[in-house]
Each structure stands twice: as C-alpha cells, then as structure tokens.
Amino acid sequence: MPSTTETLTAERILEATEEVLRRHGPAKATVVDVARALGVSHGSVYRHFRTKAALREAVTKRWLDRTSERLAGIAAAEDLAPERRLRDWLAALFEAKRHKAGDDPELFATYTVLVDELGGVVHDHIADLTGQLTRIIAAGAESGDFTAPDPATTARAVFHATGRFHDPGYAREWTEPGIEEDFEAVVGLLVRGLRAAG
Amino acid sequence: MPSTTETLTAERILEATEEVLRRHGPAKATVVDVARALGVSHGSVYRHFRTKAALREAVTKRWLDRTSERLAGIAAAEDLAPERRLRDWLAALFEAKRHKAGDDPELFATYTVLVDELGGVVHDHIADLTGQLTRIIAAGAESGDFTAPDPATTARAVFHATGRFHDPGYAREWTEPGIEEDFEAVVGLLVRGLRAAG
Numbered sequence: 001m002p003s004t005t006e007t008l009t010a011e012r013i014l015e016a017t018e019e020v021l022r023r024h025g026p027a028k029a030t031v032v033d034v035a036r037a038l039g040v041s042h043g044s045v046y047r048h049f050r051t052k053a054a055l056r057e058a059v060t061k062r063w064l065d066r067t068s069e070r071l072a073g074i075a076a077a078e079d080l081a082p083e084r085r086l087r088d089w090l091a092a093l094f095e096a097k098r099h100k101a102g103d104d105p106e107l108f109a110t111y112t113v114l115v116d117e118l119g120g121v122v123h124d125h126i127a128d129l130t131g132q133l134t135r136i137i138a139a140g141a142e143s144g145d146f147t148a149p150d151p152a153t154t155a156r157a158v159f160h161a162t163g164r165f166h167d168p169g170y171a172r173e174w175t176e177p178g179i180e181e182d183f184e185a186v187v188g189l190l191v192r193g194l195r196a197a198g
Numbered sequence: 199m200p201s202t203t204e205t206l207t208a209e210r211i212l213e214a215t216e217e218v219l220r221r222h223g224p225a226k227a228t229v230v231d232v233a234r235a236l237g238v239s240h241g242s243v244y245r246h247f248r249t250k251a252a253l254r255e256a257v258t259k260r261w262l263d264r265t266s267e268r269l270a271g272i273a274a275a276e277d278l279a280p281e282r283r284l285r286d287w288l289a290a291l292f293e294a295k296r297h298k299a300g301d302d303p304e305l306f307a308t309y310t311v312l313v314d315e316l317g318g319v320v321h322d323h324i325a326d327l328t329g330q331l332t333r334i335i336a337a338g339a340e341s342g343d344f345t346a347p348d349p350a351t352t353a354r355a356v357f358h359a360t361g362r363f364h365d366p367g368y369a370r371e372w373t374e375p376g377i378e379e380d381f382e383a384v385v386g387l388l389v390r391g392l393r394a395a396g
Contacts, residue, residue, distance in 0.1 A: 154387065160383075161362075163361055164358045169367045182355070185352065186359050190387060192390070196394045
C-alpha cells in the first residue's frame with residue numbers, strides 16, 4: 001500500500017489548498033494549514049510547491065482555468081455559425097462567473113483578492129480567453145459573416161466591452177434585475193458592429 | 199461689512215469640504231473640520247446642511263456634476279453629426295475621468311469611497327449621463343445615421359460597453375500603454391453597430 005507521501009499529487013495539494021482558502025480566507029491560509037489538512041508534513045507540500053507564493057499562484061491558476069476550459073469547447077465548435085458561437089461563448093462566460101460568485105461567495109471573494117495580487121496569472125488567463133474569442137472572430141471574418149480586419153484587436157474590444165458581465169469588480173450587479181437585458185443589449189450592439197460591412 | 203455668517207454660502211461650504219476631504223480623507227473629515235477651515239461655528243454649517251450625511255452627499259454630487267456639465271455641451275451640439283458627437287462625448291468622458299484620477303489621486307480615491315456609499319447620488323449621475331447619450335443616439339436615429347429603435351436602451355448599452363474607460367474601478371489601467379488603442383477599438387465597434395442597417 002502506498003504511503004501518504006507517495007500519493008500526494010499536486011492536484012491533491014491544490015484541492016486541499018482551496019478548502020483551506022475557503023475556510024480561512026486569503027490572508028490566513030498557510031502551507032502549514034494545507035499540510036495539516038492533508039495529514040502530511042509541510043516539507044512534503046514544499047516538495048511540490050517550492051514557496052507559499054507558488055502554491056497560491058497554482059491554486060488561482062487552477063480556479064481560472066476551470067472557466068477557460070468550459071469555454072474552450074464553444075470556441076472550438078467549428079460546426080456552429082460564428083455569430084452563434086460568439087453569443088454562446090459570451091453567455092457562457094457570464095454564466096460561469098455568475099455561478100462562481102453566487103454559489104460560493106466566500107471562495108469567490110478569496111480568489112478575487114488573490115487575482116488582484118497575481119498580475120501574471122491574470123494576464124495569462126485574459127490572453128487565454130481573448131485567444132478563444134480571436135479564434136471565433138477570425139472564423140467569422142473568414143466565412144464573411146463578420147468584418148474584422150484584425151481579429152485579435154476586435155477580440156480584445158469585445159472582451160473589454162463586455163467587462164461588466166465578467167469582471168469580478170461588477171459581481172454585485174450580477175444579481176440585479178435587468179442585468180440580462182443589459183447583457184443582451186451590449187452583445188446585440190457588438191454583434192451588429194461585427195456584422196457590418198467595412 | 200457683512201459678517202462671515204452672512205457670506206457663508208452653500209458653495210463656500212462645499213469648497214471647504216472638498217479641501218478638508220483632500221487633506222483628511224473620507225473617513226476622518228467632519229463638520230467640525232469644515233467649520234474650522236471656514237472660521238465659523240459648526241452650527242453655521244448645519245444651517246446649510248442639516249446632517250453630515252447631507253454635506254457628504256452634496257459635495258459628492260457637486261464633484262460628479264462637474265463631469266456631466268462638461269459633457270452636456272457636446273450632447274447638445276446639434277450642429278455636429280451624431281457620430282461625431284458620440285465619439286467626442288465618449289472621448290470627453292474618458293478624458294474627464296482620467297484627469298480627475300491623475301491630477302489629484304488622493305481626492306479621486308476619497309470620492310471613489312464616497313460614491314460607493316452614496317447609491318442614490320450615483321444613480322442620478324448615471325441617469326444624467328445616459329440621458330445625454332440617449333439624446334445623441336436619438337438624434338442619430340432621427341437623421342438616419344444610426345439604427346436604434348430604442349435609443350435609451352442603446353445608450354445604456356454604449357455606457358456599459360465603455361465602462362472600462364469611465365468606471366473608477368479601472369482607474370489603474372488608464373495610464374497603461376495601449377489604453378488609447380483599446381478605447382478606439384471599443385468605440386469603433388460600437389459606432390459600427392449603431393450605423394448598421396436594422
């Protein structure tokens with residue numbers, strides 16, 4: 001039978017870290033807490049993550065990746081019309097963020113603090129998401145459905161213009177009445193801008 | 199010669215309040231500080247503003263109104279083409295906010311805290327700004343330059359889609375390289391959406 005240390009994977013540590021963050025918040029969660037939750041020495045944790053900062057970064061990246069992985073399927077669904085993919089993708093992003101904020105507000109608040117501290121991780125996450133958007137918009141430009149001479153720039157514009165519906169700073173507004181209509185109005189206007197002849 | 203009390207206008211009190219806020223921050227500024235700065239009794243201040251809350255609200259409203267008044271002229275410039283007015287208005291809003299944030303960061307931070315506390319004042323300010331935008335978009339719909347069956351809804355969508363360039367939560371990004379290009383890309387996409395035939 002394998003010892004605890006042998007089965008101690010990075011993924012198990014990250015799961016435990018998330019649980020510790022949920023219970024103690026971002027300020028208090030330490031490597032010792034994580035090790036205790038797993039019943040291992042803190043040295044065993046350090047073998048996978050060399051610093052507390054590395055552990056925080058990895059757990060935050062994992063949390064953000066959960067969103068981008070859900071969206072990647074829509075970005076890659078080349079059988080769907082580009083406009084449909086774009087609308088579905090933006091709706092799925094909004095939905096994913098709202099669920100994260102609404103289902104587990106403490107954990108969401110915790111990750112929002114971490115995200116604020118981890119510029120590099122956020123940068124990569126946004127690059128990942130705008131990369132997916134670029135793929136959809138480039139497909140639309142190629143098929144003639146969209147006018148977008150520079151799909152990457154247009155993708156950034158679409159991402160920025162929809163910030164109200166995915167930026168954690170707006171989480172308070174996501175439960176307000178009328179937010180769905182606001183979302184539809186912004187997306188409708190952007191789609192019309194994309195459809196327009198140059 | 200009039201006594202100090204006789205010349206004590208609401209405007210003078212608000213000017214002094216802003217100065218006290220600049221020096222002491224939002225948490226510490228009191229009516230007594232304001233009265234002291236003016237060389238009057240705090241009773242004289244209360245004669246104009248019945249509570250500390252009323253004074254905070256009035257000074258915040260005055261600060262927000264400075265922005266909307268600057269923009270009102272563009273919204274009313276009916277000799278300009280609607281697209282020109284819209285672009286100018288959005289650029290002026292971004293410029294006004296950037297200046298507020300950059301020229302006097304302490305005061306900006308102070309007002310950002312106050313604004314967060316004063317839901318009603320902010321609501322009126324946003325209604326004022328989106329009202330100006332509605333006027334521009336309705337003019338474009340009338341002249342046939344824009345397609346906007348419901349100018350008020352479209353105005354809200356334009357306001358929301360440009361939040362990155364006027365919402366104080368993004369103030370940190372306003373000095374980053376590339377922000378001008380990001381702004382142009384969003385505005386360009388929105389204008390194309392407005393121009394589009396239904």
